[in-house]
Amino acid sequence: MNTRKTEILVGLFIAAGLLALFMLAMKVSNLNVYNSDSGYEITANFDDISGLKIKSPVTMAGVRIGRVSDIQFDSETFEAVVKIRIESQYKTLPKDSSASIYTAGLLGEKYIGLEPGGDEENLQQNDKLKLTQSSLVLEKLISRFVDSFVDKSSDK
Amino acid sequence: MLDFIQQLGRSGFDFFQRLGRANILFAHILGGIPGMLVRIPLVIQQILSVGVLSLLIILVSGLFVGMVLGLQGYNTLVDFGAEESLGVMVALSLVRELGPVVSALLFAGRAGSALTAEIGLMKATEQLSAMEMMAIDPIRRVLTPRFLAGFISMPLLAAIFSAVGVLGGHFVGVGLLGVDEGAYWSQMQDSVDLYDDIYNGVIKSLVFGVVVTWIAVFEGYDAVPTSEGVSRATTRTVVHSSLAVLGLDFILTAIMF
Amino acid sequence: MTDSAEPLVEIRNLSFARGDRMIFDGIDMDIQQGKVTAIMGPSGTGKTTLLRLIGGQIKPLTGTIKVDGIEVTELSRSALFQLRKRMGMLFQNGALLTDMNVYDNIAFPIREHTQLSEKVIRTLVTMKLQVVGLRGARELMPSELSGGMARRVAMARAIALDPMMMMYDEPFTGQDPISMGVLVRLIRELNDALGLTSIVVSHDIEEASSIADTIYLLSGGKVVAHGSADNLRESGSEWAKQFMNGLPDGPVPFHYPANDYAEDLLAGAKK
Numbered sequence: 073m074n075t076r077k078t079e080i081l082v083g084l085f086i087a088a089g090l091l092a093l094f095m096l097a098m099k100v101s102n103l104n105v106y107n108s109d110s111g112y113e114i115t116a117n118f119d120d121i122s123g124l125k126i127k128s129p130v131t132m133a134g135v136r137i138g139r140v141s142d143i144q145f146d147s148e149t150f151e152a153v154v155k156i157r158i159e160s161q162y163k164t165l166p167k168d169s170s171a172s173i174y175t176a177g178l179l180g181e182k183y184i185g186l187e188p189g190g191d192e193e194n195l196q197q198n199d200k201l202k203l204t205q206s207s208l209v210l211e212k213l214i215s216r217f218v219d220s221f222v223d224k225s226s227d228k
Numbered sequence: 229m230l231d232f233i234q235q236l237g238r239s240g241f242d243f244f245q246r247l248g249r250a251n252i253l254f255a256h257i258l259g260g261i262p263g264m265l266v267r268i269p270l271v272i273q274q275i276l277s278v279g280v281l282s283l284l285i286i287l288v289s290g291l292f293v294g295m296v297l298g299l300q301g302y303n304t305l306v307d308f309g310a311e312e313s314l315g316v317m318v319a320l321s322l323v324r325e326l327g328p329v330v331s332a333l334l335f336a337g338r339a340g341s342a343l344t345a346e347i348g349l350m351k352a353t354e355q356l357s358a359m360e361m362m363a364i365d366p367i368r369r370v371l372t373p374r375f376l377a378g379f380i381s382m383p384l385l386a387a388i389f390s391a392v393g394v395l396g397g398h399f400v401g402v403g404l405l406g407v408d409e410g411a412y413w414s415q416m417q418d419s420v421d422l423y424d425d426i427y428n429g430v431i432k433s434l435v436f437g438v439v440v441t442w443i444a445v446f447e448g449y450d451a452v453p454t455s456e457g458v459s460r461a462t463t464r465t466v467v468h469s470s471l472a473v474l475g476l477d478f479i480l481t482a483i484m485f
Numbered sequence: 486m487t488d489s490a491e492p493l494v495e496i497r498n499l500s501f502a503r504g505d506r507m508i509f510d511g512i513d514m515d516i517q518q519g520k521v522t523a524i525m526g527p528s529g530t531g532k533t534t535l536l537r538l539i540g541g542q543i544k545p546l547t548g549t550i551k552v553d554g555i556e557v558t559e560l561s562r563s564a565l566f567q568l569r570k571r572m573g574m575l576f577q578n579g580a581l582l583t584d585m586n587v588y589d590n591i592a593f594p595i596r597e598h599t600q601l602s603e604k605v606i607r608t609l610v611t612m613k614l615q616v617v618g619l620r621g622a623r624e625l626m627p628s629e630l631s632g633g634m635a636r637r638v639a640m641a642r643a644i645a646l647d648p649m650m651m652m653y654d655e656p657f658t659g660q661d662p663i664s665m666g667v668l669v670r671l672i673r674e675l676n677d678a679l680g681l682t683s684i685v686v687s688h689d690i691e692e693a694s695s696i697a698d699t700i701y702l703l704s705g706g707k708v709v710a711h712g713s714a715d716n717l718r719e720s721g722s723e724w725a726k727q728f729m730n731g732l733p734d735g736p737v738p739f740h741y742p743a744n745d746y747a748e749d750l751l752a753g754a755k756k
Contacts, residue, residue, distance in 0.1 A: 078272060079269075079272055081276055082272045082276050082279070084280075085279050085280045085381075085384065086275075086380075086384060088283075089381075089384025089385065089387055089388055090384070091391075092384070092387040092388040092390070092391035092392075093383075093384075093387040093426075096391055096394075096426050097422055097426060099394075099413070099417075100319050100323065100390075100416055100417065101417065101420045101422040101425065102417050102419075102420060102422060127421075129418070349583075350582075350583075353578060353580060354576045354577070354578065354580035355580050355583070357542065357580065358574070358576055358580035360542060360569075361540050361542070361569055361572065361573075361574040362569070362570075362593070362594045362597070362642075362646075363566040363567070363569035363570045363598065364593075364597050364598075
């Protein structure tokens with residue numbers, strides 16, 4: 073076969089393959105959403121994070137502004153230390169914002185919701201969120217509910 | 229009884245001899261790669277017959293596999309009210325498993341068998357011997373460019389397969405069954421990770437590309453130089469490389485995910 | 486080199502076995518510079534194997550093979566390749582590369598081994614094609630050639646690098662009288678015009694003896710007789726007489742060794 077035609081066909085093939093790879097990277101995967109190099113990191117300690125995972129979303133007012141980048145355990149305070157990476161365009165979050173762990177839907181994924189405070193200063197790299205609320209564990213919730221019933225009936 | 233044990237011993241012996249020859253050949257092929265870098269046109273010629281001509285079957289199968297995934301996934305997920313996760317399901321199955329594995333199996337059937345038959349026939353018609361007598365190393369001149377072409381083509385074909393499959397799933401899920409378009413893409417993007425899933429999928433297909441082309445060129449080069457020998461070698465290529473792909477896929481999956 | 490007493494190929498005490506079967510058992514042979522030497526013998530005596538041994542494609546069990554003073558059996562791979570550039574070999578069916586046309590086939594060894602420009606290569610290839618009379622078939626693919634034409638193209642390819650010697654493996658088998666005549670003439674003419682040394686392996690007595698200066702007769706792994714064609718015909722050896730005259734029965738019996746014929750028939754009747 074004619075060399076020029078061969079080369080053109082092979083060129084098209086390689087271009088198609090690279091385009092497919094590019095599409096997988098950009099459109100299918102989280103490359104454009106989650107880029108570990110940009111943004112800044114803050115930490116928050118929680119008593120209980122059960123269900124939260126690395127890469128779980130972090131939202132404010134329902135909009136995703138970052139992701140959980142690391143989870144560790146502090147063996148002195150027995151708390152979970154969660155590192156959160158906030159995307160670089162959200163620079164002006166108040167320093168006294170609070171973090172809570174919520175569940176999407178009844179059985180869905182856990183995520184961290186941030187609530188803005190009133191501080192003039194903004195969050196910086198390696199700042200720590202002081203106000204946190206742990207995730208709701210269904211068993212604990214139920215047992216508290218049952219306990220309160222037992223207490224009431226014993227009062228009588 | 230003793231006959232049986234002898235038979236077993238002989239097959240074992242044959243097996244290890246073949247394995248040894250395959251490894252020597254592999255080393256020889258790899259030794260030819262530096263020389264190939266200055267003769268890219270030879271590799272391009274082979275990418276045409278190995279990669280481009282496998283493209284049609286890859287495109288069609290990818291599309292249909294994606295469409296079936298969309299249909300089956302929808303029927304299962306809708307029972308749990310989770311049809312929004314269809315995109316995740318389609319994309320993860322394709323990128324992690326079906327893309328590399330199915331395209332490697334198709335590649336073995338389409339390109340691998342053709343490689344074996346071509347090289348086996350060149351051997352049967354003394355073309356390889358003739359090259360040797362012209363002081364041209366047939367392994368470097370004939371096998372190395374074919375091997376490189378397979379190595380380059382395989383990940384590209386797998387990527388095309390996955391991409392077309394995702395579009396096929398989109399067509400069925402979003403176009404026909406009414407899954408929300410935004411949910412299809414955004415849930416997918418939330419769960420598919422560039423490194424864990426796509427990168428590992430590409431690594432898988434690279435490994436499969438090496439193994440399938442290696443088996444194909446070895447079987448051709450090692451074939452008994454008769455028409456029967458070549459046809460047997462071609463069959464062996466398809467069977468062995470399919471088994472190798474499935475076995476390796478299990479090992480790679482266990483390591484990666 | 487010009488001393489014709491010095492043989493170009495010198496084979497001493499060569500033995501080769503395939504499995505348990507001895508193919509050669511202590512062969513001595515001298516191939517004279519500038520001459521056409523025919524190696525003849527019945528089918529299955531390993532004539533082709535001998536060419537492969539000279540070309541260094543296989544190694545002998547014992548013995549030495551010297552080509553142009555170089556010991557073939559002890560060469561490294563790269564030295565062997567250097568030597569092979571000076572040898573041309575014509576395979577039984579030509580062994581043309583099926584994915585290239587005639588022109589590219591002949592240009593193939595030149596392109597692989599030299600850095601010549603396409604212009605020079607074109608001139609060279611055209612000259613080689615003219616020698617074998619196939620200048621008009623330049624664009625044909627090997628599948629479009631007849632058997633005789635394919636062999637002539639393969640000849641042109643074998644002389645593309647101007648070798649010092651040519652080896653022909655059964656060049657006459659399966660040819661019609663015309664292309665046979667063409668091949669016979671070409672082998673002789675090429676040998677004389679290019680100053681080659683030729684080794685022709687064949688069992689076509691007539692054709693081979695018409696061009697050969699010396700003939701070696703092989704049988705049972707040994708050299709049975711050697712000399713010029715006339716010498717062999719007149720020689721005392723029963724075997725040589727049978728082979729050269731194509732008699733069906735003689736030292737080489739018509740029947741493959743078997744038990745007594747009558748007994749064999751009776752054995753079947755008894756069952």
